[in-house]
Amino acid sequence: MNSFEEVYKEACENPESYWAEIAEQVHWYEKWDKVIDDSDAPFYRWFTGAQTNVCFNAIDLHVKEGRGEQVAIIHDSAITNSVSKLTYLELQDQVSRFAGVLSSHGVAKGDRVIVYMPMVPEAVVAMLACARIGAVHSVVFGGFASNELAVRIDDCEPKLIVAASCGLEPSRTVEYKPLLDEAIEIATHKPDGCVVLQRPQSRANMTKGYDFDWEEVMKTASPMDCVPVAATDPLYILYTSGTTGQPKGVIRDTGGGMVSLKWSMKNIYNSNPGDVYWAASDIGWVVGHSYIVYAPLFHGNTTLLFEGKPVGTPDAGVFWRVISEHNVKVLFTAPTAFRAIKKEDPTGQYLKKYDVSCLESLFLAGERTDPDTLNWAKEKLGVPVIDHWWQTETGWAICSNCLGIEQLPVKDGSPTRAVPGWQLSVLDEGGNEVKPGEIGALVAKLPLPPGTFPSLWNAQERHFDSYLKTFPGYYETGDAGYIDEDGYVFVMSRTDDVINVAGHRLSTGAIEEVLASHPDVAECAVMGVNDALKGELPLGCLVLNSGVDRDDQEIISECVQLVRAKIGPVAAFKLAVVVGRLPKTRSGKILRGTMKKIADSTEWKMPATIDDPAILDEIEVSLQSLGYAEG
Numbered sequence: 001m002n003s004f005e006e007v008y009k010e011a012c013e014n015p016e017s018y019w020a021e022i023a024e025q026v027h028w029y030e031k032w033d034k035v036i037d038d039s040d041a042p043f044y045r046w047f048t049g050a051q052t053n054v055c056f057n058a059i060d061l062h063v064k065e066g067r068g069e070q071v072a073i074i075h076d077s078a079i080t081n082s083v084s085k086l087t088y089l090e091l092q093d094q095v096s097r098f099a100g101v102l103s104s105h106g107v108a109k110g111d112r113v114i115v116y117m118p119m120v121p122e123a124v125v126a127m128l129a130c131a132r133i134g135a136v137h138s139v140v141f142g143g144f145a146s147n148e149l150a151v152r153i154d155d156c157e158p159k160l161i162v163a164a165s166c167g168l169e170p171s172r173t174v175e176y177k178p179l180l181d182e183a184i185e186i187a188t189h190k191p192d193g194c195v196v197l198q199r200p201q202s203r204a205n206m207t208k209g210y211d212f213d214w215e216e217v218m219k220t221a222s223p224m225d226c227v228p229v230a231a232t233d234p235l236y237i238l239y240t241s242g243t244t245g246q247p248k249g250v251i252r253d254t255g256g257g258m259v260s261l262k263w264s265m266k267n268i269y270n271s272n273p274g275d276v277y278w279a280a281s282d283i284g285w286v287v288g289h290s291y292i293v294y295a296p297l298f299h300g301n302t303t304l305l306f307e308g309k310p311v312g313t314p315d316a317g318v319f320w321r322v323i324s325e326h327n328v329k330v331l332f333t334a335p336t337a338f339r340a341i342k343k344e345d346p347t348g349q350y351l352k353k354y355d356v357s358c359l360e361s362l363f364l365a366g367e368r369t370d371p372d373t374l375n376w377a378k379e380k381l382g383v384p385v386i387d388h389w390w391q392t393e394t395g396w397a398i399c400s401n402c403l404g405i406e407q408l409p410v411k412d413g414s415p416t417r418a419v420p421g422w423q424l425s426v427l428d429e430g431g432n433e434v435k436p437g438e439i440g441a442l443v444a445k446l447p448l449p450p451g452t453f454p455s456l457w458n459a460q461e462r463h464f465d466s467y468l469k470t471f472p473g474y475y476e477t478g479d480a481g482y483i484d485e486d487g488y489v490f491v492m493s494r495t496d497d498v499i500n501v502a503g504h505r506l507s508t509g510a511i512e513e514v515l516a517s518h519p520d521v522a523e524c525a526v527m528g529v530n531d532a533l534k535g536e537l538p539l540g541c542l543v544l545n546s547g548v549d550r551d552d553q554e555i556i557s558e559c560v561q562l563v564r565a566k567i568g569p570v571a572a573f574k575l576a577v578v579v580g581r582l583p584k585t586r587s588g589k590i591l592r593g594t595m596k597k598i599a600d601s602t603e604w605k606m607p608a609t610i611d612d613p614a615i616l617d618e619i620e621v622s623l624q625s626l627g628y629a630e631g
């Protein structure tokens with residue numbers, strides 16, 4: 001077996017031969033002309049000229065090779081107390097029939113389909129059915145409000161929307177259909193129709209001739225076979241937060257996405273075909289796309305689709321119940337989930353009730369794993385706990401301890417080293433490489449490995465400006481951090497206005513846009529303040545229009561409602577304070593970073609460019625009224 005060092009060297013020095021060999025494990029109708037196509041650098045493409053199909057590789061290939069009777073998907077709903085299973089053969093039947101439904105509604109290769117569904121197997125069926133006929137899916141997370149859905153409808157212009165009547169949160173039923181109807185009403189682009197899965201917990205009102213009942217249309221559907229598509233064709237668009245209110249439509253390509261994900265299952269997660277793999281995330285996020293749906297299915301695993309929360313459904317033992325009941329070998333979740341469990345059950349009493357000896361490793365991502373949580377999980381579970389760093393844009397890990405290659409020693413607070421295929425550097429503002437241990441911008445040398453985003457939907461210029469312009473020849477990750485003498489990477493913070501709330505990526509700019517639309521708000525600033533459970537929480541400072549003499553609390557609660565209505569409950573925006581003025585530089589830039597440091601009671605320096613230092617004292621007093629800035 002090769003050491004990590006050897007594999008890393010090979011992937012970096014000979015990327016074309018390295019990935020071409022890996023790609024042999026995938027089914028292609030036609031092989032590539034070029035492994036890496038640099039004809040349009042700095043935009044690179046992988047496996048140009050090749051023809052393949054994602055759905056064939058995720059399902060049909062396994063059926064052909066004898067895995068038809070193996071369970072492909074376990075659906076465990078801790079909210080409805082139910083478990084259901086689909087074998088690869090059953091999944092093939094459902095997916096090929098739903099592909100027929102899509103096709104009978106006029107969806108063809110290249111058309112977009114929005115999937116707005118909770119954690120039900122039909123969501124996976126819809127995604128795979130799109131892939132089967134070469135349609136491009138865009139899954140929208142259920143915690144977003146109509147307005148966010150409308151923005152996505154207008155950007156990717158779907159032919160059809162596939163939705164469910166409701167999602168189930170522990171304390172309430174989220175009615176999806178009224179949100180969907182409102183989004184279509186707001187959007188300029190009008191899809192041709194909607195297919196709606198009627199869940200028994202709440203059935204939706206349907207518009208005849210426009211809304212079609214999933215169950216009804218499936219009864220008469222003719223199965224469709226896989227359609228060959230180009231390796232460079234988009235598999236999906238997944239919107240993620242950027243600096244402004246307009247989300248970025250990250251594109252995943254077909255061939256590169258498949259090769260990298262398949263490779264990662266063995267090399268990073270040390271998972272084998274047939275093993276049960278559980279990514280406790282949501283299909284609305286990139287973790288869900290890559291590790292609930294595609295990677296485990298490419299690898300012939302059994303994937304687990306979990307509807308519930310780490311605590312409260314019904315208690316802090318649910319993760320252990322699921323692991324032991326379904327023989328889970330690898331669990332992948334966000335650190336916030338473990339912080340929630342640790343808070344409720346610090347001594348691990350619930351863990352004692354279950355036999356979780358089947359678990360071989362725990363992977364965490366979405367935010368930096370704090371050493372406390374890492375060590376608690378390691379001690380309680382007795383398995384390797386691996387923090388790994390990645391982004392929607394990359395689709396898979398940039399840094400990880402690659403358990404399937406060689407387990408490296410863990411350093412607290414570090415997602416270990418760059419994964420084979422990734423060449424990382426830390427640069428200062430002038431683009432010069434800094435010394436080991438010094439903080440700067442984390443960048444990756446181009447071309448990026450396969451599976452990373454080839455571009456942003458409808459926004460190639462934004463792609464260039466956001467990621468490729470500042471440091472020519474590199475991809476700017478948007479994260480700051482350092483690399484130590486041993487090559488261990490430490491990811492410390494974002495360099496832009498993105499914050500991370502319970503592993504969910506949010507734009508403070510988008511929240512500010514909503515707050516600024518309140519008639520009494522003159523200007524505002526939103527920052528992510530530290531939170532023991534969710535990592536960060538958005539906190540808004542509001543300056544009111546002169547002459548407004550209403551109660552501050554009334555305005556604040558209207559603002560909280562407005563963010564919930566416009567962005568959605570997932571923004572978790574509940575903290576706001578009215579301030580007299582905002583601290584700015586002499587050129588008018590709001591000093592959000594300094595305000596955050598004051599709120600978090602971390603060390604801060606008076607910015608040399610500040611216009612009026614006295615404002616920071618006022619801000620400190622205002623933040624103290626919310627229980628912050630008290631250190």
Ligand code: COA
Nearest residue numbers: 142143169174280281287334336337340366502503569570
């Ligand atoms: N549909 C509708 N609403 C949703 C939703 C969904 N799919 N997911 C979350 N929400 C709502 C919640 O109900 C909550 O609403 P509320 O303000 O009415 O309480 C709000 O959005 C915030 O949700 P969340 O951040 O999940 O907080 P929580 O208090 O419900 O749970 C944790 C806290 C830590 C248990 C939870 O955040 C968690 O499990 N996080 C794991 C994160 C994760 O998997 N991230 C993916 C990256 S790997």
Ligand code: AMP
Nearest residue numbers: 365366367368388389390391392491505
């Ligand atoms: P998302 O695109 O939603 O996956 O969010 C990506 C961002 O989450 C990254 O740019 C980081 O800021 C943060 N992130 C994800 N994983 C980690 C990690 N393991 N350590 C530190 N930050 C992380």
